[in-house]
Amino acid sequence: MQLGQPHLLPVLALAALPVLVHLLARRRRRVMPFAMTRFLHDATLQMQGRRWLRELMLVALRTGAVLFALLSLLRLYAPLSLPLPPAPTALALVVDTSLSLQGGHPVWWRQVQRWCEQLVANIPADIAVVAADRSGEPLVPFTTDRAVLRAALRRLRPTFKALDLTPALQTADALLASHTAAAKRLIVVTDLQSEPFRSLRLPPLRNPLTVVDVKETPAVGNARVDALLRMPLDPQADGQLQVRLRNLSRQPLTGNIALRANAQVVTVRPAQLPAGRELVLAFPLPPAIWRLADRNGWVRCEVRWQANPLAADALALDDRVAFVVRAPHRLRVACAVRQGNTFIVAALRALNLSPLSGWQFDADALIASAPTDLTLTRKVLAWVRQGHNAVIVADAARSPLWAALGLTVRAEPTPLQRVRWTDETVPLLNGLGATLQGVVARPALVQGDNARLRTLVALETGAPLLLELSVGQGRLLLLTVPLTERDGNLVRSPAFVPLIYRLITFAAYKGGVLVPRETDEAPEVAPLRTTVPPLSESDFRLPAPEQVRRALAHHNGVFIHSSQPPTLSLAATPLRDLSPLCLLLSLACLLMEGVLTLRWWRR
DSSP: OEESOGGGGGGGGGGGHHHHHHHHHOOOOOOOOOGGGHHHHHHHHHHHHHHHHHHHHHHHHHHHHHHHHHHHHHTEEEOOOSSOOBOOEEEEEEEOOSGGGGOTTTHHHHHHHHHHHHHHHHOOSEEEEEEGGGTTSOSEEEEOOHHHHHHHHHHOOOOSSOOBSHHHHHHHHHHHHTOOOSEEEEEEEEOSOSBTTTTTOOOOOSSOEEEEEOOSSSOOOOEEEEEEEEOOSSTTSOEEEEEEEEEOSSSOEEEEEEEEETTEEEEEEEEEEOTTOEEEEEEEEOHHHHTTOOTTSEEEEEEEEEESSGGGSSOSTTSEEEEEEEOGGGOOEEEEOSSSHHHHHHHHHHTTOOEEESOOTTSSEEEEEOOOOHHHHHHHHHHHHTTOEEEEEOOOTTOHHHHHHTOEEEOOOOOOEEEEEEOTTSTTTTTOHHHHTTOEEOOOEEEOOTTTEEEEEEETTSOEEEEEEEETTEEEEEEOSOSSGGGBSGGGSTTHHHHHHHHHHHHHTTTSEEOOEEOSSOOOEEBTEEEEOOGGGGOOOOOOHHHHHHHHHTTTOEEEETTSOGGGGSOSSOOEEOHHHHHHHHHHHHHHHHHHHHHHHHO
């Protein structure tokens, strides 16, 4: 039993008023001693017991009338199966909008909407709605307007985020604590994939909790595809698509994994994944793949997992990874070299590439001399900071680029030096060290922050021939020797054409390795940019329903499925308002007291 107005409890003392009046009204009658009263005295003794019983009944009825009237002011609520009005009820509805709710192809989100609409339509209560992705404040504060609630629920959409429902639970719990309703309940509609339900580390809550599971079955399977693309940095090598297929569920999965290039199936491999295991595959990308390029030279390489049956995999958004790159033989290379431009053009044509002249920032790769113009320098740096790579030849010691990068470049008349060391641990120079051993050059002296500069090729004196420098999200490759015959034999050596090809492909393909990036937005496939859903949203190694029920038992919680009616989210016997019953009993006592008083008074 609950009290709606507990501050009125002291008023119950007024129920003793009829008893007090009765006691004060009882006075000992005055005895008149004369002989004729003997007979009357004997008659009074005979009627005394009956009169005492009548007075007791009247006092009880008057006390009951006052007591029940006062109890109606206290607003008593009790779980009784009587035809009484329900107690004022407040529900805080938390809706999980994380990415995993798009699972079930997309049955789960429809289950969320259907169950919430049934709750709004069938339960008379003040309802507040809290969306998991906007947990700072309620989406809809407490209201009984069903049209407002239905409109807000229809506007809700699942996000692409990995959400923790703990802040939303705490917000809803605080809303209920400030409400004056007698019956309060916090209801969460989720798939149990988000925290704190996945780990069952529930926060302390002041109100009873109901968890509604929208999954069709407790056993859910899901596999996630992770991939990275290695582009060929050598004209004689093949590219490679490395795939990691992980079973992030407690169910074994079977299916196929297929590689497609511009919508054409290249290869299909069967795959069997035991629960919690993974499979690593490598798909070679031979030149035949790049010949499938469209008229602009783009090739979309996609690896896709398809479970058998399709419904065995819960989330479709993590079943594929795609990359869009320009075919190596269709690269657009901008060339803006002051000294040795003819050698660069000849090398590109030997590689079957058509160079673009001048500073063209829409090209796939840029190889240029250090700019001597401040405006052009700013454009180059802005372009690189956005994530592009460029090859810069240090043939101008007075370029404003050096000051912007914090470097000092000096051209000194030093003798020619032979290449002594090549860092073949980087894919850019792997296998090229022996060819570069025959190169001699007279480099410019480059000094700067050693932590930012990485030497890739060094000469006999330790002077760098090729440097790598990170700038924002992009990188600069600095070639410290001018491309002229008087400054060395690089332009005439067998290493020149392979080196130019590697520099260009390294710049065009952002280092030669493309890795998808996790994002909270919709997965996107763009040239050289691929985003995938968060890893945590692919993990469906969820607790069993029995574990969830045991954890909820510590929070006075209820665990139900979305196929069950919303009325089960409340107590088995709902609270009823006893105020009308108390008023009825008070009137009955008054009526009975009046009838008895009238009857006995006539006698």
